[in-house]
Amino acid sequence: xxxxxxxxxxxxxxxxxxxxxxxxxxxxxxxxxxxxxxxxxxxxxxxxxxxxxxxxxxxxxxxxxxxxxxxxxxxxxxxxxxxxxxxxxxxxxxxxxxxxxxxxxxxxxxxxxxxxxxxxxxxxxxxxxxxxxxxxxxxxxxxxxxxxxxxxxxxxxxxxxxxxxxxxxxxxxxxxxxxxxxxxxxxxxxxxxxxxxxxxxxxxxxx
Ligand SMILES: Nc1ncnc2c1ncn2[C@@H]1O[C@H](COP(=O)(O)OP(=O)(O)OP(=O)(O)O)[C@@H](O)[C@H]1O
Ligand SMILES: O=P(O)(O)OC[C@H]1O[C@H](OP(=O)(O)OP(=O)(O)O)[C@H](O)[C@@H]1O
Numbered sequence: 001x002x003x004x005x006x007x008x009x010x011x012x013x014x015x016x017x018x019x020x021x022x023x024x025x026x027x028x029x030x031x032x033x034x035x036x037x038x039x040x041x042x043x044x045x046x047x048x049x050x051x052x053x054x055x056x057x058x059x060x061x062x063x064x065x066x067x068x069x070x071x072x073x074x075x076x077x078x079x080x081x082x083x084x085x086x087x088x089x090x091x092x093x094x095x096x097x098x099x100x101x102x103x104x105x106x107x108x109x110x111x112x113x114x115x116x117x118x119x120x121x122x123x124x125x126x127x128x129x130x131x132x133x134x135x136x137x138x139x140x141x142x143x144x145x146x147x148x149x150x151x152x153x154x155x156x157x158x159x160x161x162x163x164x165x166x167x168x169x170x171x172x173x174x175x176x177x178x179x180x181x182x183x184x185x186x187x188x189x190x191x192x193x194x195x196x197x198x199x200x201x202x203x204x205x206x207x
Contacts, residue, residue, distance in 0.1 A: 002045045002194050005055040005064035007073075011179050012049055014089040015068050022201040045198075053077050056182065065187035066195065071177045072156060076117045082188055084195075085181040085203055094120060094174035097163055098145045098152035104171050107151065114144030114153045121154035124174050142166040 006012050012029075019026045025041030032038070037048040050058060052073040059067040059081050067081075070090050074083060094117070098104055104111070111132040115121040118134045125132045135150050142162055144150040154174060157163060163170065181202070183195055 002066060002191060002198065003064045004045060004047045005058045005067040005069075006047055006049050007052045007055050007067075007069050007179075008049045011052075011068055011070060011090050014179065015087070018087065018089065018202045024201070044194075056081070059182050059184050062184045062186055065184050065191055066198065067182045068179055069182055070179050071175075072117065072120070074180060074182070075175070076119050079182065081185060082183045083180045084183050085199055087179045087181055087202070090177070090179035092156045092158040092177045094154060094177060095157045095163075095170045096124070096152055096154055096172045096174060097142075097157070097168045097170050099167060100169045102145070102151055104152045111152070112150040114141055114150035115155060116141055117154055120174065124154060142168055 006015055016026050016029060024043055024045070026038070026047070027041060028038045029047060036050075037046060039046050048064070052069050053076075055064070055067040055069045056073065056077050056079050058064040060079070068087065072092075072094060096104070111130065112135055113121050113125065113132050114135045114137045116137055116139065118136050121134050135144070137144055137149075141153045141155040143166070144153055145168060146166055152171065153168075156177065157170065160170075181199065188195055
C-alpha cells in the first residue's frame with residue numbers, strides 16, 4: 001500500500017486530474033467534506049491532505065511514502081527526501097516586487113523585505129550582496145509595501161493579477177516554481193516497484 005500526502009488547496013485540485021486520467025480512483029477526493037484521508041477506489045493507495053510544509057514532514061518521517069509539494073516549499077524547507085519528478089502543474093514564479101516608484105536596487109540605508117519565504121529571500125539578497133531585513137508575513141504579502149511595512153516583497157506570482165491590482169511591479173524573477181513529487185528514502189527502496197509504477201502513470205505523457 002502506498003500512502004500519498006497531497007498539498008491542500010491549489011495543488012490538491014491540480015493533482016487530481018493527473019491521477020484521474022491515468023486510471024486512479026480519486027472520486028472520494030473530488031467530492032469530499034471535511035474528511036482528510038481517502039482510499040483509492042481502484043488501487044492499493046491512500047491519500048491524505050495537509051499543508052505543504054507538513055507534507056514534507058510526513059514524507060520525511062515515512063508516514064507518507066510519496067508527497068506532492070510545490071518547489072517553493074521545497075526551497076524554503078530543508079527536505080530530506082528524494083525529489084523525483086516535476087509534475088508540470090502549479091506553475092508560477094518567485095519574484096521580487098514593490099511599488100513602481102521604489103528603486104530597490106539603488107536604495108541606501110535600511111532595506112526591508114516582506115515575505116512568506118524568509119530562507120529563499122535571504123539567499124537571494126545574500127547572493128546579490130545586499131544586507132536586508134527580512135520580515136516574515138503569513139499571507140496577503142502585497143499589502144506590505146502598500147502600507148509601508150516593507151520596501152519590497154519576495155512572493156509567488158502566477159497571473160500577475162494580485163501585483164497589478166495592488167499597484168506593484170516586478171523587479172526581478174528569482175526562480176520558476178512547479179509541483180514536485182517527493183519520495184521517502186526508505187520507501188524508495190522498500191516499495192520501489194509501486195513507486196516507479198506511480199511515477200510512470202502520472203508523469204506528463206506529452207513530454
Ligand atoms: N498563484 C499561486 N499562489 C500561490 N501558490 C501557488 C499559485 N499557483 C501555484 N501555487 C502553488 O500552490 C501551492 C499551494 O498554494 P495554496 O495557495 O493552495 O496554499 P498556500 O497559500 O501556500 O497556503 P495556505 O493554505 O496558507 O493558503 C504553493 O506552495 C505553490 O507551489
Ligand atoms: O499572480 P496571481 O495569479 O495573482 O497569484 C499570486 C498570488 O497568489 C498567492 O496568494 P494566495 O491566493 O495563496 O493568498 P495568500 O496571500 O493569503 O497566500 C500569492 O501569494 C500571490 O498573492
